[in-house]
Amino acid sequence: MAGHDDDENKQALDGDDESLLEAQSHLWNLTFGFINSMSLKCAIQLGIPDVIHKHGQPITLSQLITSLNLPISKTDWLRRLLRLLVHSGLLAKTIINNNSSNYDNDDDYYLYHLTPTSSILVKEKPNNVSPFVLTMLDSALVSPWHVLSDAFKCNGVEPAFNVAHATGLWETSEELNKDFNEAMASDAKFLMDIVVSNWGDDVFGGLKSIVDVGGGSGAAAFIIAKRFPQIKCTVLDLPRVVASMSKSEMVEFVQGDMFEFIPPAHAVLLKV
Ligand SMILES: C[S@@+](CC[C@H](N)C(=O)[O-])C[C@H]1O[C@@H](n2cnc3c(N)ncnc32)[C@H](O)[C@@H]1O
Numbered sequence: 001m002a003g004h005d006d007d008e009n010k011q012a013l014d015g016d017d018e019s020l021l022e023a024q025s026h027l028w029n030l031t032f033g034f035i036n037s038m039s040l041k042c043a044i045q046l047g048i049p050d051v052i053h054k055h056g057q058p059i060t061l062s063q064l065i066t067s068l069n070l071p072i073s074k075t076d077w078l079r080r081l082l083r084l085l086v087h088s089g090l091l092a093k094t095i096i097n098n099n100s101s102n103y104d105n106d107d108d109y110y111l112y113h114l115t116p117t118s119s120i121l122v123k124e125k126p127n128n129v130s131p132f133v134l135t136m137l138d139s140a141l142v143s144p145w146h147v148l149s150d151a152f153k154c155n156g157v158e159p160a161f162n163v164a165h166a167t168g169l170w171e172t173s174e175e176l177n178k179d180f181n182e183a184m185a186s187d188a189k190f191l192m193d194i195v196v197s198n199w200g201d202d203v204f205g206g207l208k209s210i211v212d213v214g215g216g217s218g219a220a221a222f223i224i225a226k227r228f229p230q231i232k233c234t235v236l237d238l239p240r241v242v243a244s245m246s247k248s249e250m251v252e253f254v255q256g257d258m259f260e261f262i263p264p265a266h267a268v269l270l271k272v
Contacts, residue, residue, distance in 0.1 A: 039084045041133070041137040058094065058113040095111075129187055131179070145160065181244070191271075209265040209267070211267075212236070214258060216237055221235045
């Protein structure tokens with residue numbers, strides 16, 4: 001209350017009530033955890049990392065609204081989204097005008113920066129993993145989580161994806177199959193570039209052949225084949241995945257079921 005010291009104001013919380021409030025706050029964090037994922041998805045779809053990257057320097061809210069071609073009426077929305085993104089570590093913000101007294105108006109008060117996390121979501125960068133994030137957060141892949149308890153109750157081994165879609169992940173629509181392959185390729189490229197440049201000689205140096213089992217569109221195999229042309233690289237994947245691949249001199253694609261046959265090679269690569 002006005003005029004009272006903080007200490008005078010403070011009423012000790014009953015120990016039980018304090019734990020109850022902590023429990024509620026923990027529960028709220030768990031309940032609304034999806035907001036982090038969905039605001040990440042929204043940021044990629046709007047192109048926020050791309051626009052900040054293209055801008056070449058940290059950006060204000062008003063510059064961001066303009067560069068994203070969003071209606072000016074959405075300024076408040078964007079301000080709130082940016083707060084979430086800063087909170088989750090996807091963006092960072094710094095104060096540009098220390099003398100400003102207008103704390104409520106972020107428009108010219110803060111500069112928004114990319115963080116190491118959002119830097120790998122810039123579409124024009126070779127290590128861009130946006131396709132992976134967008135596909136993993138696609139409603140087709142999120143909806144199985146909504147029916148996880150139903151999947152538990154089914155008397156069988158049917159995955160939650162099948163319960164949600166009445167078909168398996170590997171038999172699903174062409175569109176999701178294509179997106180999924182692109183998603184995994186972006187992840188494989190990101191990771192294998194680092195693996196090959198740091199530990200490539202140790203891991204792959206002495207090999208004459210390698211088969212990437214469930215290797216999708218061959219992103220990992222192409223990176224290995226480029227760095228180690230002496231290694232015969234083979235990718236085994238399901239017929240529908242291999243059918244969409246064009247023939248290559250660097251990597252041989254073999255269609256089949258890994259549970260029935262794996263092409264012989266000195267080493268097997270299994271990456272999920
Ligand atoms: C999670 S993805 C991993 C793709 C790739 N290894 C990567 O990490 O980027 C799994 C892959 O296994 C393939 N796959 C699933 N079942 C398979 C099977 N029975 N035999 C061969 N490949 C299979 C899928 O088509 C898909 O490309």
